[in-house]
Amino acid sequence: MTILDKIVEVKRGIVKEQKRRISFRELERSSFFKRETYSLVKRLNGKYSTGIIAEFKRKSPSKGIINDHSEVTEVVKSYEKFGAAGISVLTDKEFFGGSNDDLIKARDSVMIPLLRKDFIIDEFQIVEAKSTGADVILLIASCLKPAEARQLAAVAKGLGLEVLLELHDESELDHICDRADIIGINNRNLKTFEVDIERSLRMAEMIPDDKVKIAESGISSVENIRLFRKNGFKGFLIGENFMREKDPGEAFEKFVSLLK
Numbered sequence: 001m002t003i004l005d006k007i008v009e010v011k012r013g014i015v016k017e018q019k020r021r022i023s024f025r026e027l028e029r030s031s032f033f034k035r036e037t038y039s040l041v042k043r044l045n046g047k048y049s050t051g052i053i054a055e056f057k058r059k060s061p062s063k064g065i066i067n068d069h070s071e072v073t074e075v076v077k078s079y080e081k082f083g084a085a086g087i088s089v090l091t092d093k094e095f096f097g098g099s100n101d102d103l104i105k106a107r108d109s110v111m112i113p114l115l116r117k118d119f120i121i122d123e124f125q126i127v128e129a130k131s132t133g134a135d136v137i138l139l140i141a142s143c144l145k146p147a148e149a150r151q152l153a154a155v156a157k158g159l160g161l162e163v164l165l166e167l168h169d170e171s172e173l174d175h176i177c178d179r180a181d182i183i184g185i186n187n188r189n190l191k192t193f194e195v196d197i198e199r200s201l202r203m204a205e206m207i208p209d210d211k212v213k214i215a216e217s218g219i220s221s222v223e224n225i226r227l228f229r230k231n232g233f234k235g236f237l238i239g240e241n242f243m244r245e246k247d248p249g250e251a252f253e254k255f256v257s258l259l260k
Contacts, residue, residue: 003061007095008143011119014094019124030131032107037135037160040113041181041212043085044234050259051225053115053214054079054252055088055239056106058097067243068097076106078249083256086113086136088237100132107133115164119143123155136162139180141172153179166216168199173206183207184237188217197224204231222258 001009027033044051056072056079059065076087089106090098098118106114116134120126121143129137137156139149153163157179165180167173168189176183185200185207195218207213214235215228225236238255245251 004142007061007092007119008121010094011092011121015122015124018128019122024124024127027127027131032104032133033131035133037162038111038113040086040115040136040162040164040235043113044182044212044214046085049085049234050083050256051214051229051233051235052084052252052256053086053088053235053237054084054242055090055117055237056098056102056248057088057090057239057243059095060240061095063240065097066240067248069246070243070248072102072105073109075243075248076110079252080110080112082249082253084112084252085235086115088115088117088239090239091116091118091132100128103129103132103134113162120152121148123152126152126155126159126161129156130159130161134161136164136182138164138166138184139175140166141175142166142168144175146175146177149175150177150179153177164214167203170203170206176208176211181212182214182235183211184214184216184235186216187219200228200233201231204233222255225259 056075079087089103090096092098113135115136116129117138156163162181164182164184166184166186168186185203187197187199188195197218200215213233215233216237219236219238220241242248242251
């Protein structure tokens, strides 16, 4: 069993239990449910956009504890202040140390797009994302069949959420659908958690021109971003590079200053 297989197996059990405890109707009563969402696509396409989707992340299966001292509110405020196009918030507890509360706190603190980063396998999680303040949801092709990805993307779009579809290799290109606004190419293999930063570049020309392309994982330098931009990428999801520092907000500020 791969790391991804284990995560998905655990996630199915968690979602099943959550659906027993709370109904769709209860989720829809959230004050966030009626809010107008922010568009990450527009932010990434902005003329002066940094393109960076800065991430709040406490730990990972491959690296263990990354940051157990920073407070989500302060970090996301700094990300917004210094030019993040959007913010990614990990909500998986078991493997990444996140929670829906982190997403709620972030939503109460900033006025830019928030991506709920989790292993979404059920429409319940999408309604939950909307109820906790997300603007964008992540669909990971490795977790889903193409038909499942299309169905979940349709649910998200029906709720006014944008969809980031994450791919890892050429075999997942058939997951791309009309309702996927953004296509992310993850340099990290979720089955082995090894990073190959050339992955995004190899697949760039295979993504339809009408999709916003972003690179994910393993981005640690301004040179990486400049190279990706030359290959048509509008966005860059970066988390560990900032979160492993004592002050992630300060680390982000320094990175952006080098990018200008």
